[in-house]
Amino acid sequence: MIGTLESRIPSGPLDKKWSSYKDHARLVSPANRRKLDVIVVGSGLAGGSAAATLGEQGYNVKCFCFQDSPRRAHSIAAQGGINAAKNYQNDGDSVFRLFYDTIKGGDFRSREANVYRLAEVSNSIIDQCVEQGVPFAREYGGLLANRSFGGAQVSRTFYARGQTGQQLLLGCYQALCRQIAAGTVKMFPHTEMLDVVLVDGHAKGIITRNLETGDIHAHASDAVVLATGGYGNVFYLSTNARGSNVTATYRAYRKGALFANPCYTQIHPTCIPVSGQHQSKLTLMSESLRNDGRVWVPNKQGDTRSPEQIPEEERDYYLERKYPSFGNLAPRDISSRSAKEACDDGRGVGPGGRGVFLDFADAINRLGETTIRERYGNLFDIYEKITGEDAYNRPMRIYPAVHYTMGGLWVDYNLMSNVPGLHVIGEANFSDHGANRLGASALMQGLADGYFVLPYTLPTYLAGQIGKRPTVDHPEFHKAETGVRERISKMIGVNGTRSVDSFHRELGLLLWDKCGMARNAAGLREALRKIPEIRGRFWREVRVPGSGEEFNQSLERAGRVADYLEFAELMCTDALERDESCGGHFREEHQTPDGEALRDDVNFASAFAWEFQGNGTIAPPKLHREPLEFETLELAQRSYK
Amino acid sequence: MNFKLRVWRQKTGAAKGKLADYPANDVSPDTSFLEMLDLVNDRLIEGGEEPIAFESDCREGICGTCCLTINGEAHGPDHPGAACQLYMRRFKEGETITVEPFRAKPFRFVKDLVVNRSALDRIVQAGGFVSARSGSAPEANSIPVPKQNADRAMEAAACIGCGACAAACPNASAMLFTSAKVSHLALLPQGDPERTNRVLNMVSVMDEEGFGNCTNTYECEAVCPAEISASFIAKLNREYAVATLRKKLGG
Incomplete structure (x- = not known):
């Protein structure tokens, strides 16, 4: 049983907390670092930067990824950019302003201290990446260029064409490669974590499966770091990579780690609309496009005219109309919901009427096609490949899609979960983005955690752990390993008739409908009734061909989908319990007269952290609340008008 | 259909x-x-x-x-x-x-259709990085980089590491892959201090892994999804020649 949640936020004024923490935190001497083993699961921006940095510091790091190379983690797909409070544009930016924007963008559902620290270290990230050779965009004078990005009134976003995530990840992958060559990091690609092992209540290792051979292995360590990303694929269709999954964090939840705010999912406003049933994933068009593109739908319902035939006065530039000061740059949750409203109103465009126009005609007239091509060329190319349409000559069609998950394992200021030794970084934790993440902040958080936060906070745990590492002969390892093997046999043993993907699709449709851009109590109750039914059928009817002792992708997916089928219930439970609207969590019962999210700060200015109690209706998860205290900022109604 | x-x-x-x-x-x-x-x-x-x-x-x-x-x-x-x-x-x-x-x-x-390409990772491990310890970096704008160099570096850095270049090459050469990383880092001042050892070590591991030589068939460039230009192979050859000479002269 878990008592009160201790966020372990240092005392003192907000802007001194982190420096004072660093001044007084426990250290581990270089001689002792060699004796400490750290497991890092995941090799994206958070995991890769953490593994590389901890390796540089002299710890023995084992890093695991399910991809065939650490360079392929899903961070690579991030397009738009990374924020930092450098104020190179002399437009009034500062650490405080980045902090304020992030808290406000998150609809006042994140911790002040964590977010302030994030804003504080943001500048060091840019320095670090430039030194690694990340080819950020530059101005003719040779200095770094910036652009403004969704939800910000200053230009603080650094970018490398539309491939910022790729370049940052490659910088971090190269730092990781250097440590692999130096022998401080041992890399395990094509290896999936299937359970975390607790010894005397501390996370002391993991159980993995080698995806090429099927070998199950136990790995012991002094601490475990999960950097396994988000759970957006619970919806089946999302912009996440196919392999992105909730298994590592969900397995940790089942072992006692609290899962916080699972209902906070971000629906990204600018994705290519769904074209048919065959679709396996959705493709994001970076929202940097909203800097120059104008979003509109026809005024008239069911208007099927081609866009160039619709005269200016018959178009509704609804974001510019509703949010004059932010216009097309309104935050993601607001932009997404507005698109849904327009389509629900029968004014959507394209097949099925689930799309809105993103029009570059004005920008091309103003700046010329060459400039637009230079800024967004690769995005326009992607769009043409997928849809067969040329966006230089006709507006793009876009529609919101699941993109990012703000919820994750609960962590304290040290980025440690309630399970001692189990640290969680990047998208996998819940800490920095509240109920909605601002554009270009995911890359910032991943790298902040990995390069500059965890390397300072992990030693405070490790300093007390020297000489305490168990061996894999400990009974807890045997128990966990047996559990993993039994689950694999059970999945293969069902031998039914339906593919894993067919269950995943069924679950995704249900969630998108009942726990997507808008939610209500009746819908959520219905989902909570139906999820266990789908899960029941999965365990009776799924067919996983082949064996566990070989490369078996059906088996990999079956394990991930089985976890989604349990996790989905937790997500809907959280969405039902959070009886307010905030950020990406829009409860239809709670809106202002003009349809904006209506928070309830009296009852819900807290993080919801859920404790596993067994599965579903038999034993619902137990709720722990961490009150969010706003010492510096006033809780304000978010307004982007 | x-x-x-x-x-x-x-x-x-x-x-x-x-x-x-x-x-x-x-x-x-x-x-x-x-x-x-x-x-x-x-x-x-x-x-x-x-x-x-x-x-x-x-x-x-x-x-x-x-x-x-x-x-x-x-x-x-x-x-x-x-x-x-x-x-x-x-x-x-x-x-x-x-x-x-x-x-x-x-x-x-x-x-079936799955192969293991960790040989490419090992080429990068041989030197495809800048040795910059976390926290040691100078202020980002303290070293200006001419825009054309940064843009050219970006063109090389866009490589997605898929290995199509080697798969398409009659000699299974990984020259395009290796040249992209060598060129990316050689074009930036941050990559300069290590450029000699970088190119020598990466090419040596490329050979050890069993990738073949380049005989200018340009299949690699034709199939590259990231449009990496074969001119980077020329740059790799120049870097390699200069580095070899430098080593011989004891530089």
Whole structure:
């Protein structure tokens, strides 16, 4: 049983907390670092930067990824950019302003201290990446260029064409490669974590499966770091990579780690609309496009005219109309919901009427096609490949899609979960983005955690752990390993008739409908009734061909989908319990007269952290609340008008 | 649309492989090539057969996971682009489509259409980085970089590490891959201090891994989904020559 949640936020004024923490935190001497083993699961921006940095510091790091190379983690797909409070544009930016924007963008559902620290270290990230050779965009004078990005009134976003995530990840992958060559990091690609092992209540290792051979292995360590990303694929269709999954964090939840705010999912406003049933994933068009593109739908319902035939006065530039000061740059949750409203109103465009126009005609007239091509060329190319349409000559069609998950394992200021030794970084934790993440902040958080936060906070745990590492002969390892093997046999043993993907699709449709851009109590109750039914059928009817002792992708997916089928219930439970609207969590019962999210700060200015109690209706998860205290900022109604 | 697939099936590296025929019927032209394979797999599974193993992840051409040779071309006919960015509208109704894995000796075979490309990681581990410890970096704007150099570095850095260059090359050469990293870092002041050892070590590991030499057939450039220019191979050769000379002179 878990008592009160201790966020372990240092005392003192907000802007001194982190420096004072660093001044007084426990250290581990270089001689002792060699004796400490750290497991890092995941090799994206958070995991890769953490593994590389901890390796540089002299710890023995084992890093695991399910991809065939650490360079392929899903961070690579991030397009738009990374924020930092450098104020190179002399437009009034500062650490405080980045902090304020992030808290406000998150609809006042994140911790002040964590977010302030994030804003504080943001500048060091840019320095670090430039030194690694990340080819950020530059101005003719040779200095770094910036652009403004969704939800910000200053230009603080650094970018490398539309491939910022790729370049940052490659910088971090190269730092990781250097440590692999130096022998401080041992890399395990094509290896999936299937359970975390607790010894005397501390996370002391993991159980993995080698995806090429099927070998199950136990790995012991002094601490475990999960950097396994988000759970957006619970919806089946999302912009996440196919392999992105909730298994590592969900397995940790089942072992006692609290899962916080699972209902906070971000629906990204600018994705290519769904074209048919065959679709396996959705493709994001970076929202940097909203800097120059104008979003509109026809005024008239069911208007099927081609866009160039619709005269200016018959178009509704609804974001510019509703949010004059932010216009097309309104935050993601607001932009997404507005698109849904327009389509629900029968004014959507394209097949099925689930799309809105993103029009570059004005920008091309103003700046010329060459400039637009230079800024967004690769995005326009992607769009043409997928849809067969040329966006230089006709507006793009876009529609919101699941993109990012703000919820994750609960962590304290040290980025440690309630399970001692189990640290969680990047998208996998819940800490920095509240109920909605601002554009270009995911890359910032991943790298902040990995390069500059965890390397300072992990030693405070490790300093007390020297000489305490168990061996894999400990009974807890045997128990966990047996559990993993039994689950694999059970999945293969069902031998039914339906593919894993067919269950995943069924679950995704249900969630998108009942726990997507808008939610209500009746819908959520219905989902909570139906999820266990789908899960029941999965365990009776799924067919996983082949064996566990070989490369078996059906088996990999079956394990991930089985976890989604349990996790989905937790997500809907959280969405039902959070009886307010905030950020990406829009409860239809709670809106202002003009349809904006209506928070309830009296009852819900807290993080919801859920404790596993067994599965579903038999034993619902137990709720722990961490009150969010706003010492510096006033809780304000978010307004982007 | 309807297609006839001929797909490479091989259980393990030690087993014998063969091309097997599968129908792919009722496929919408807006389906991606990999989604078409998903569909075939779903039908195989429901019919009690083993699905075709193939890897993919981002499905938007950036992660470099997918590694299919389609009708004899790495990533298929729609260049530039990875196999995941290929759409069925690109094929003719009724067409026979042959699908094989990327083949190059250093890519260890895993199953069906899956190979292990960790040899590429080992080339990067040999020196494809700047030794910059976290926290040690100077202020980002303290070293200006001419825009044209930064842009050129970005062109090289855009490599997605898929290995199509080696798979398409008659010599299984990884020169395009290696040259992209060497050029990216050589074009930036931050990469300068280590450029001599970097190029020598990366080329040496490239050879040790069993990748062949470049004989200027330019197949690599033709199939590269990231449009890495073969002119970077010329730059690699220059870097290598200068580095070798420097070493000889004791520099």
